[in-house]
Amino acid sequence: MLQQVAHYNDLSPKFREELEAKIISFGKSVRYQFKISNSNPDPEKYNGPIIWPQMWTLDPITFRIVDPYEDRPGVSKSKLIGMVKDVNEKGIPISFNRIRVHRRHEGKLKFDLDSPEDQMYVMYLELHPKLIEGQFLDKGTKQVVLRIDEKKEAVENRARRDKKRLAGNAARSMKAQEIKDFSAAMQWDENLEIDLLRDKVEDLADNSPDIFNDAIANNGVEYKSNIKRALDRDIIAFNPAEHKFLWVANQQVITSLEAGLDGKNEIERFAEWCMTNGTKGDQVYKKIKELVKV
DSSP: OOOOBTTBSOOOHHHHHHHHHHHHHTOSEEEEEEOOOEEOSOTTTSSSSEEOOSEEEOSOSSEEEEOTTOOOTTOOSEEEEOOEEEEOTTSOEEEEOOOEEEGGGTTEEEEETTSHHHHHHHHHHHHOTTBTTOTTOOTTSOOOEEEOOHHHHHHHHHHHHHHHHHHHHHHHTOOHHHHHHHHHHTTOOTTSOHHHHHHHHHHHHHHOHHHHHHHHGGGHHHHHHHHHHHHHTTSEEEETTTTEEEETTTOOEEEEOOOOOSSOOHHHHHHHHHHHSHHHHHHHHHHHHHHHHO
């Protein structure tokens, strides 16, 4: 653990006990991510879109914290923290260990909590002012250190794999007409050869399962596909200046929609209108569906 040396790391007994218990609660090991990468300005010259520094050192090397439990007579609540490496003949610290991240680490370090040295590094990181959501974070500086929640990461990874599996299974079980419906709903050209469309659908399911799953939810595919076809065949039209949908045959207004501020396009918003406006929405969609089939 982070031992007291001279006036460094003179933590109150209660705070040291609490901090050591926290470290023990992490289990056998713990990982930290360091947000030190940059976008690659020349990805063709250097491999990949991300550049990592050859070697990066966490600063400040030493820093102060306020011990929340310090109540010993004559002892300051302000504590100087540092991983002391060497002392002079008077026992005064003269050099310190540092947290260094090499390029090969790609911004992540793993610490073995059976190792006293690694325990020291972890305790130091938990006190550091650049630890994201840390107890002593300095809001005036950029936090660049993140402790990786192994359990949370495992749950998220499993959920991500489940979404991808469900999306992939759904895409591969689609019949030809469903592929065409989905393609129309995504505003792709549904007249492409079915194998090309199927490849696009399965690629979306594999690489963007959230988008795929959202697209097939709540019968949205059927509504959006038929609305897209009705627009393509001039059965209905959309006036972007007034945000109105109308019947082309008689120029009668179907509905006026509010300007899209949620990132959804007019087809998505009109589909939602049809699905959520009771009898009127049902009647409009029923008519669109019938005219599209003619």
